[in-house]
Amino acid sequence: MSGAGASHGTNVRDLAAISVICLAHGPALLALGLHGVRSRWFGAAALLLVLGTLVFVSDLALRQGLGVAPLPLAAPVGGVAMIGGWALVVLGAIAGQATE
Template sequence: MSERVWAWRAMLAAAGVHGAVGVAAAAAASHGENARNLAAIAAIALSNGPALLALALAGRGRVLSVAATILAIGTAVFIGDLAMREWLGQGLFPGAAPLGGVAMIGGWLTIVLAAVTGRAGRLQNLVKVSAEPKAGMPHSGPR
């Protein structure tokens, strides 16, 4: 299996795991009285999981691959730390949540970098194709 295929599968798997964890955490939070960590896990996983899915399906290029990797790892560390605090009473390791949070921010900013530098790969091509007017149709989007 090529490195590119492996990375694509890993990104899809991370998106699926984050989505599943988010739904499970939301369900658990709805049944608990003091479920602050579970609600945070649900919010983070359910916001970053779809982003990873979009990057896996449409994002190509080194910069977006780096962004997805940073986002996936940061999310896993952050929600892992909150889960450990919820169920075991102690964090993953000292500073895990802030480290995961900074990584998530870094992943999102790397997506911005890909857009600003024009290194959005296949995603950029999809946007370019969808912005082109169809024959006989007036163009209303940005040029």
């Protein structure tokens, strides 16, 4: 929905960002969900990516819909959580290579 809104609306910078973030993290979360049950690293990565994405995207959506940022630290907290999730993906891949 955010992608469609970004394509057809005006003043849609936040909608475009929501679309990109969700499209980037969706397939990664699907892969982690399928593999995460076998790896604590990937399970933790998936949790951080889900929480970070929800917090960050929710902040952008509220900003787009209300015109204000009602949760001032949500974007940085969500962004840090997403970065941490991706770092755990890398660490999980390294740890998996070390055990094979």
